[in-house]
Amino acid sequence: MSESSARSGAAGGAVGRESTAEQESRRLTVFLVDDHAMFRAGVRAELGAHVDVVGEASSVAEAVSKIAAAEPDVVLLDVHMPDGGGRAVLDAMRRSHPQVRFLALSVSDAAEDVIGLIRAGARGYVTKTISPDELAAAIKRVADGDAVFSPRLAGFVLDAFASRPDVPVADPELDQLTNREREVLRLLARGYAYKEIAKELFISIKTVETHVSNVLRKLQMSNRYELSRWAADRRLV
């Protein structure tokens, strides 16, 4: 477990700005959606110290009805489930419950899964190998309305928004990353925590979060032609 303690130091730093008093007064409510009961039990045990797990579901239909009733702060969402998976839950819930935030959690780190869930409305994507402390930090960040980008996701986004001369840019506001956003993403991909990024670029942590949220918005809103095509193409490269 030396891994988790080594990494929690970094991840915890970014969340450190939250006052402990605030945490005490209101614990976050979390809902688990995963078709593996073993995995749900494991996550529930790991997160018990940090958040309140208010419910769990093993299928899309169950998730849709139970999330509507429980109204949690954050839903941890599995990507692959037998009856449609994370996308189906997101499609069903996004309109009716905009206040519920979704964090995708999956063993798959295939580009099409990652990009697909983010575009469907998830505010972040982490893999199931994440340490419990990092997961708790990610949940807090998502609950605050920020985005959670793993290094791999940051790499995918950089790849998707890579400036290719042959692709026309329809909307410069949405279809391109600013230099600053690109820098932030590069540092994320290099394994930097938000605090370290802020230090490296001489900006505040809040500014780093703003950049990451902007990137998330672009990723979700941009109609850039290659963005939808890209994930499929990547398999063939």
Added chain:
Amino acid sequence: MTIGGHDRGGAITAAVTPPPARRLYRPRDHRIVAGVAAGLAEHLGLPVLAVRIALVVLLGFSGLGLLLYAAYWAVLPQQVSIDRPPERRDYAMLLPFGAIGLGVVLLQALVFKDNAAGTIGWLIAVVAVGAGIIWHQSDPTRRGHWTTTAPQAPWLAAVVAESDRRYFLFRFIGGGVLVATGIIGAVAVLAPTGSLSSVFNGVIFALVGLLGVGVVAAPLLWRMFNQLRAEREGRIREQERAELAAMIHDQVLHTLALIQRNSADIKEVQRLARGQERSLRNWLYKPTASPTERFAAALEQAAAEVEDTYAISVETVVVGDTECDERVAALVAAAREALVNAARHAGVQTVSLYAEVESDELSVFVRDRGAGFDLSGVGDSRHGVRGSIIGRMQRHGGKAEIRSATGEGTEVRLTLPASRESVTAGKEPAR
């Protein structure tokens, strides 16, 4: 009673079992055309010559000899001789029989002029020979396949089976000849007087007949076609399943067994699990690229080797990709050395590796959050850093920068400007 019943049952069973029959074969040894005559002669205990002459003479009876020959040819299995290769056909032997046959046919034509029954017999004989040729052109395995897919009508499967172009062409020509023969025959039989209108009528009748056959056979053909297609899809699925099963058997089960045996050794278990996870991921999600050809694949392989050797995990993110050349290989080697250093000295479980390919340069970052070190304290004796990283990058026109402080981890930044020549030279052979 019960005993008697048993006895009777036993007797019935014994009676049902036939004695080993003397099978009729077409030998490959003494054949002139297909070995039918030789096979018949051997079976009946007659001289081969007598059978051959009988068949040729039978030609005179409305082509009965030809019809019989075709029928036997179709139904008799070929005798496979194992011990020696079959003799070559002696085509010179065909000549006398051909001459006799021609004589018989001419004689028949002279004696009975133009009788319809004779013509019909000949037509049937010609059609039978055509069908026989098609049947025998297809190889035995394919025929066995038809029989399994459509036991009630293997010949139908032969017609609708998806096969290669040669068979299609052959079938097309064979079918065309048969249809043409049928039409001409119908015309000739129905219009012996030779008046044009009755010829047309004959053709129309023939077409109507063909249409009728088509209408009757179409649903059957369609069903057969679908069956064959479903069967083919099933075979492909089965193949995929076998591949998956082989992969699981060779890798996953093997790894699980190793994990059980090494369950006391946490580091070893982690190493095994990571290696297996990586190989499964590659199998599931990634196209296979050769590490000697592509930059990203080479980096991923280097990271995998370090993961395996030092039981750490390397979080690899590569943006973009390029062809591998000597300079790129040097960059990968330097990155590998940086990973090894991090694995050995940092004392952490995770190392980040990030690489980006841009139009003007390649950059690689290796970062850990481990012990770190004081750069001024590194002596000249440390070949790992001086020679393998900094020196190697400089030799190839790149740059290596190391940032570290005690307790804050280390980051190695490697950059290599993309030289136009090397990029284009690397790309052209591939395109």
